[in-house]
Amino acid sequence: MKVIVGLGNPGRIFRTTRHNLGFRVIDKFRKRNGLPEFKSSKEFNSLLSRGSFNKEKIIALDPKNLIVIHDDLDLPLGKIRVSKAKGAAGHKGVQSIINKLGTKKFFRFRVGILPQQGKPQGVKKFVLKSFTRKEEKIIKRVVEETVEAVEFSLREGLERAMQDYNK
Template identity: 30%
Template structure:
């Protein structure tokens, strides 16, 4: 059972309407989905982030969307952790992952950045890679017959297809369940009960 106190649930993305539906912004999209389910709006401004605060399963939870652009996400996350004195075991970061197919999610306890600039920034600012993540699959760009494909940086900054958006909404309830398990029972239980269910 997770201990009492604040939880920080941060979704990663880039601010601005031009990025709203891009693959790199699925963290933002899920934070908004989670807030909408509770009748909240993520529109308060603090420490270079948009956030809202409320109760989920008896815990005080901060839902945060850093507004620092992806590669400086750690600035905002560290500021919230310090200001609200949030233990690192109560931090969950949601972000896109190109190594998971669209529709897959994976909860992890810790680990390196895996080429993700937002996670790299958070590791750098927290001084540790021991914090939970929800990896949200966006897949890799397709390869043509000549072995050529869209560069990864352009792929993640491109808008999701209608099919990908539909799949995201199909999986949103499972992501919500993963958050509830993380808050009430901790990352290990969330990993054990969630990972593998989107295969």
């Protein structure tokens, strides 16, 4: 069983922000695979959807079976990286998961949001802004690609996804 978490901030005002890229990917995955609507969970302080993919149930929480999808300001806009056992690199949502689990040993799908101009001054303000129209075109493509990468990892394994998607 796998747990797939898309990081972001709850609420309509954050829906299109850079920091909600994880939510966008997991919502697209949910819709594409016929999973039910998200439900709030006070226990996990996140959104959960119970269902199955490729005959595999999705919801347990064992770090080795955890997949976290999130925005990454260290990767260029539109780049995807599958990683395991890495530090949070300043991402507070990822750091919170590491702190609660007591380990970094889980898989992550990191989706780049770094603009061409490089890292902006006010990072917090930047990640809470919506994408520009030009960026949004890239993001629509990368959301699709990330969903495909997650599906691939569920079929072929996370290690194989790292090999195939980190080129």
